[in-house]
Amino acid sequence: MEPKRYDTFLRVWVLVAVVVGNALILFGEATLTGIGVVLVVVGLVSLIAVVRNALTPDPA
Incomplete structure (x- = not known):
């Protein structure tokens, strides 16, 4: 999965959970x-x- 798509999926998962x-x-x-x-609890752990x-720089 592409990094940006993965990040969006994680954000949506945390919100829904x-x-x-x-x-x-x-x-x-x-x-x-x-x-x-x-x-x-699962949503908050996924928030990690x-x-x-978000804090990891994009590979250039």
Whole structure:
């Protein structure tokens, strides 16, 4: 996957995971709340890759 496309994919994944996770935590039953917590944690861990890619200079 191209670096720019990969970066965009990661940013979208983090946004979707955190938003859906928060919605499940706020509006879900017990099982859905657990799934929401997992999604939020996975989204925040994925944020590490987004920040790393943003700070890494493009190869010229």
